[in-house]
Amino acid sequence: MRSKRLWLILLLCPVLWLTVTSCFNTSPAAYISTNKTHNIDMIVKMNKGDYWNTVKLGAEAAAKEFNVKLTFKAPDSESEIDKQITMVEDSINQKAETIILAASSYMGLAQVVDQAAYYKIPVISVDAEVGSARVKAYVGSNGYEAGQKSAERLIQLLNGYGEIGIINFTNSSQNVQPESSGPIDYGARDAEEREKGFLNYAARYPNVQVVQISYTSSNTDHAESLTRDMLQNHPDLRGIATLNETASQGAGKVLQNLKQHKVKMVAFDSSPSMMEMLQDGTVQATVIQNPFSNGYLAVKYAAQALEGIDIPERVDTGTKLIDLENMLWPENQKLLFPFVR
Numbered sequence: 001m002r003s004k005r006l007w008l009i010l011l012l013c014p015v016l017w018l019t020v021t022s023c024f025n026t027s028p029a030a031y032i033s034t035n036k037t038h039n040i041d042m043i044v045k046m047n048k049g050d051y052w053n054t055v056k057l058g059a060e061a062a063a064k065e066f067n068v069k070l071t072f073k074a075p076d077s078e079s080e081i082d083k084q085i086t087m088v089e090d091s092i093n094q095k096a097e098t099i100i101l102a103a104s105s106y107m108g109l110a111q112v113v114d115q116a117a118y119y120k121i122p123v124i125s126v127d128a129e130v131g132s133a134r135v136k137a138y139v140g141s142n143g144y145e146a147g148q149k150s151a152e153r154l155i156q157l158l159n160g161y162g163e164i165g166i167i168n169f170t171n172s173s174q175n176v177q178p179e180s181s182g183p184i185d186y187g188a189r190d191a192e193e194r195e196k197g198f199l200n201y202a203a204r205y206p207n208v209q210v211v212q213i214s215y216t217s218s219n220t221d222h223a224e225s226l227t228r229d230m231l232q233n234h235p236d237l238r239g240i241a242t243l244n245e246t247a248s249q250g251a252g253k254v255l256q257n258l259k260q261h262k263v264k265m266v267a268f269d270s271s272p273s274m275m276e277m278l279q280d281g282t283v284q285a286t287v288i289q290n291p292f293s294n295g296y297l298a299v300k301y302a303a304q305a306l307e308g309i310d311i312p313e314r315v316d317t318g319t320k321l322i323d324l325e326n327m328l329w330p331e332n333q334k335l336l337f338p339f340v341r
Contacts, residue, residue: 038306039069040299041091043084044102045128046218047074050271051245051291055127058295059100066303071096078169078218081108088112092119098302099123103130106189122305126298127291128190136305139298139315141289143190146319147197147243150266153285153321154239157264161207162238165230167214167223167247168195194243194268211237216247223250237263245269248286256282270322270336278324285323290335293317 042059044052056072063070073091075083081104089112091099099116101123103109110131113123117134127140154164169191195213202208211234214226223246231237231254240255240263242248248267255265256277267274267286277283294317301311326332 035067037067037069038097038303039071039095040098040100040302041071041073041094041096042100042126042295042298043073043087043091044126045074045078045084045104046080047076049218049245051269051289054291055102055295058292058297059299060295061292062296062299062303066300068299068303070299075104078104081105085109085112088116092116092121096121097306100298100302101125101130102127103189104128106192107131122302124298124302124305126294127289131189137301137311137313137315139301139317140190140294141317141319143193144197146268146287146289147194147199148201149319149321150194150241150243150268150287151198151201153323154241154264154266155202155205155208157266157284158208158239160205163209163211163234163236164202164239164241165212165214165234165237166195166198166210167216167226167230167240167242167251169216169218169244169247191243198241198243216250218246220246220250220253223247224254225250227251227254231263239264239266241266243268245271245274248283249273252277252282256280275327275336278322278327285321287319288322288335289319290317 040063044055046052052074059070059072062068073087075087084104085108088099088101088109092115099121101109101113103125106129113130113132114134116123122136123132123134125135125138125140129138158164199210202210212230214230216223216226227240227250230240240251242251242265245268248269249271251265252267252274255263265283267277267283270286270288274283274286278286297315297317301315305311320332320335322332322336327336
């Protein structure tokens with residue numbers, strides 16, 4: 001395993017130095033014309049995990065470039081919606097000029113976003129949308145398309161037939177679920193959209209059955225437990241799709257410990273452990289977002305808006321399906337390894 005990891009690092013080294021300068025094609029209009037420092041708060045879903053750490057790195061890079069004093073806040077878990085609401089209220093009371101928010105709950109954060117707008121504090125949503133018409137812009141990926149990409153690859157791996165299980169990180173009350181294991185209603189729209197995209201694509205294949213959908217907290221131990229239960233409940237299971245980083249790490253660890261890799265898995269996001277699981281064959285593919293770009297662009301557009309520059313209402317930072325065949329392509333390395341500190 002060490003030799004594989006060393007081989008991967010050696011191949012990546014020549015391109016890593018290009019990453020920061022080439023990830024973003026910044027137009028002349030992107031530069032801020034004043035020397036004024038803007039106070040911007042960024043509040044995300046939780047304060048741990050490779051995904052959110054990379055969002056923070058992107059935000060910090062933009063803060064240095066655009067003369068922003070960035071305050072980063074996050075609860076310990078994605079389920080702590082009340083704490084996230086309190087953090088937004090604190091930002092309002094402390095008179096932040098702009099709030100960048102990755103909402104853990106689509107409707108749960110809507111009222112406090114309206115409150116920020118009442119006090120003339122713009123809110124930019126990043127990674128996850130929020131149910132308020134007062135949001136100035138959204139920066140992030142298309143969850144529905146990400147779910148479709150996951151389903152497409154997993155069904156290809158299964159040759160168009162077999163039982164599939166899904167491990168998601170929220171419960172969508174709008175979806176009809178074949179079998180649910182303790183749904184957790186965080187109300188995150190991005191999770192709902194990924195699940196909806198997956199199910200709608202899978203519905204095209206009559207020989208594919210989604211036999212169980214389980215919902216995990218932001219805890220890998222819980223994801224491991226759900227995966228073991230799923231495998232026990234469905235001994236003929238042929239595929240697992242995981243729809244966020246925590247679910248992917250937990251399910252991947254369970255499959256990695258099995259003596260035979262008879263179950264195919266398509267994961268989500270690009271943690272170092274997930275890259276190792278791709279190499280050892282535990283995971284066959286993973287759908288990745290662009291967390292560095294999400295953080296960078298959210299701060300960039302927040303600073304531009306404060307300077308009176310028009311910004312787009314929606315910025316799709318895209319998703320990409322990564323496997324062993326394409327993970328070393330230069331353009332994909334920029335997504336997998338966006339920043340070296």
